Amino acid sequence: MKMLINVAETVVADALRGMAAAHPDLTVDVENRVIVRRDAPVAGKVALVSGGGSGHEPLHGGFVGPGMLSAACPGEVFTSPVPDQMLRAAAAVDSGAGVLFIVKNYTGDVLNFDMAAELAEDEGVQIAKVLVNDDVAVTDSLYTAGRRGTGATLFVEKIAGAAAEEGRPLEQVEAIGRQVNENSRTFGVALSACTTPAKGSPTFDLPPGELELGIGIHGEPGRERRAMMTSGEIADFTVHALLEDMPPRNPVLLLVNGMGATPLLELYGFGAEVHRVLADRGVAVARTLVGNYVTSLDMAGVSVTLCQIDEELLRLWDAPVRTPGLRWGM
Amino acid sequence: MLDADFFRRWMAATAMSVDREADRLTALDSPIGDADHGINMKRGFAAVRTTLEKETPDTPGGVLTLAGKQLISTVGGASGPLYGTLLRRAGKALGDAGEVSEAQLADALHAGLDGVMTLGGAKPGDKTMVDALVPAVEALSAGFAAARTAAEEGAEATTPMLARKGRASYLGERSIGHQDPGATSSALLVAALTEAAEAADE
Numbered sequence: 085m086k087m088l089i090n091v092a093e094t095v096v097a098d099a100l101r102g103m104a105a106a107h108p109d110l111t112v113d114v115e116n117r118v119i120v121r122r123d124a125p126v127a128g129k130v131a132l133v134s135g136g137g138s139g140h141e142p143l144h145g146g147f148v149g150p151g152m153l154s155a156a157c158p159g160e161v162f163t164s165p166v167p168d169q170m171l172r173a174a175a176a177v178d179s180g181a182g183v184l185f186i187v188k189n190y191t192g193d194v195l196n197f198d199m200a201a202e203l204a205e206d207e208g209v210q211i212a213k214v215l216v217n218d219d220v221a222v223t224d225s226l227y228t229a230g231r232r233g234t235g236a237t238l239f240v241e242k243i244a245g246a247a248a249e250e251g252r253p254l255e256q257v258e259a260i261g262r263q264v265n266e267n268s269r270t271f272g273v274a275l276s277a278c279t280t281p282a283k284g285s286p287t288f289d290l291p292p293g294e295l296e297l298g299i300g301i302h303g304e305p306g307r308e309r310r311a312m313m314t315s316g317e318i319a320d321f322t323v324h325a326l327l328e329d330m331p332p333r334n335p336v337l338l339l340v341n342g343m344g345a346t347p348l349l350e351l352y353g354f355g356a357e358v359h360r361v362l363a364d365r366g367v368a369v370a371r372t373l374v375g376n377y378v379t380s381l382d383m384a385g386v387s388v389t390l391c392q393i394d395e396e397l398l399r400l401w402d403a404p405v406r407t408p409g410l411r412w413g414m
Numbered sequence: 415m416l417d418a419d420f421f422r423r424w425m426a427a428t429a430m431s432v433d434r435e436a437d438r439l440t441a442l443d444s445p446i447g448d449a450d451h452g453i454n455m456k457r458g459f460a461a462v463r464t465t466l467e468k469e470t471p472d473t474p475g476g477v478l479t480l481a482g483k484q485l486i487s488t489v490g491g492a493s494g495p496l497y498g499t500l501l502r503r504a505g506k507a508l509g510d511a512g513e514v515s516e517a518q519l520a521d522a523l524h525a526g527l528d529g530v531m532t533l534g535g536a537k538p539g540d541k542t543m544v545d546a547l548v549p550a551v552e553a554l555s556a557g558f559a560a561a562r563t564a565a566e567e568g569a570e571a572t573t574p575m576l577a578r579k580g581r582a583s584y585l586g587e588r589s590i591g592h593q594d595p596g597a598t599s600s601a602l603l604v605a606a607l608t609e610a611a612e613a614a615d616e
Contacts, residue, residue, distance in 0.1 A: 162448045163450055167487070190581065191492040192493070221584075229579055229584070232584065283444070307586055
């Protein structure tokens with residue numbers, strides 16, 4: 085597999101150097117792997133820190149900036165960051181108003197963020213945590229590590245980020261983040277596996293005529309494999325799975341998220357199919373975002389995230405944001 | 415009795431075998447995980463070896479505590495905190511003694527294993543590192559070789575299990591038929607005890 089890299093060992097550091105060069109609004113500590121908005125700490129503002137394995141770009145580093153994250157901690161590819169990174173990030177962004185950790189529900193991420201929270205609290209930083217677990221493909225949560233955090237992470241980071249920017253206190257920002265997560269559901273499908281730089285070959289074997297339903301964002305296979313379907317059939321299956329888990333009550337935010345290697349042409353076509361199915365089911369779509377936001381390296385495929393919103397959440401979604409990966413209103 | 419040198423040799427032997435077996439660990443992690451266990455463990459234990467060469471703790475407890483901290487700061491993922499906790503708790507249990515008996519080591523690893531099970535929430539049979547470590551710690555009273563055999567058999571016994579913890583659990587039934595990479599690396603850690611002991615006899 086050809087890759088645009090030097091050597092596998094330096095892919096994360098190389099990308100961070102590139103982030104630093106491209107985005108002067110960010111302070112990028114390449115050695116310690118922390119990306120911080122340049123004006124941090126912002127007086128009186130609750131800070132948001134997220135992080136996770138690399139390979140999901142623009143998540144999380146691409147969402148650092150006014151209106152979204154205060155700092156992000158990238159780990160190795162598909163490997164959660166270590167507590168030292170979150171501790172350093174928290175120290176850099178805390179204004180005294182406290183720090184919200186936004187953590188995707190994977191065993192490694194949870195353990196490392198929890199360890200960091202304990203250490204940060206020892207140093208007098210007030211920490212709250214929102215755990216994102218929106219992936220409906222994981223069933224039997226009692227007998228697994230629980231639902232994975234995937235596309236809804238973008239909604240949580242954007243909306244909680246807007247709340248923090250307004251000067252809301254930590255417990256309110258945390259509550260809004262939880263509200264967004266609880267009202268979000270995601271389902272993903274893969275048309276191809278992805279290739280990690282370290283391994284150099286696909287993480288699982290997916291034959292040409294098949295697709296994988298219920299994938300996560302770490303190149304881990306899903307729960308079921310079927311013969312390839314059309315975009316319309318995949319939209320039917322996906323929306324059905326989402327609405328079965330979360331019956332529609334309110335208008336939704338819709339994220340049609342590419343996994344990394346699927347062209348926007350296909351994503352928009354698929355987005356049209358998702359809109360068709362949602363309209364058939366009587367679900368109003370308040371806003372739609374189409375693009376590659378929570379990716380899985382070079383995996384081909386798509387995930388759909390729905391977030392049921394009220395007027396307040398919609399207002400926070402529409403609030404200005406200025407990050408490398410998401411920008412409007414400023 | 416086992417001194418700090420023995421524990422340093424144990425960590426160095428683990429680093430060597432993790433380095434040697436990294437590709438196999440990653441291959442085991444591909445069908446049921448995310449294909450990075452080998453490279454993460456290799457990075458972690460290489461850092462442990464470097465740290466132990468730089469700072470030279472003079473007690474068995476000091477060696478294990480430092481090794482555990484280094485793993486937490488270097489590995490990431492679930493393996494970092496879990497292996498880090500195993501060694502750090504074991505190190506704390508050994509206290510400041512300059513030499514410890516094999517029975518004390520067994521007790522300390524028991525304390526470390528308790529820490530792992532509390533942190534990760536895994537029980538025997540969940541297809542995790544616990545499945546290699548529980549039988550190994552139980553067999554330690556019969557010597558390092560017995561512990562090694564027990565760990566290796568425990569790791570192999572994870573193949574037919576249904577994963578209930580960690581990333582493999584997302585696969586449900588499809589996790590069956592694959593040996594757990596964490597149990598496999600745990601068996602390497604236990605096996606390295608015999609290598610550390612053999613080196614002392616030479």
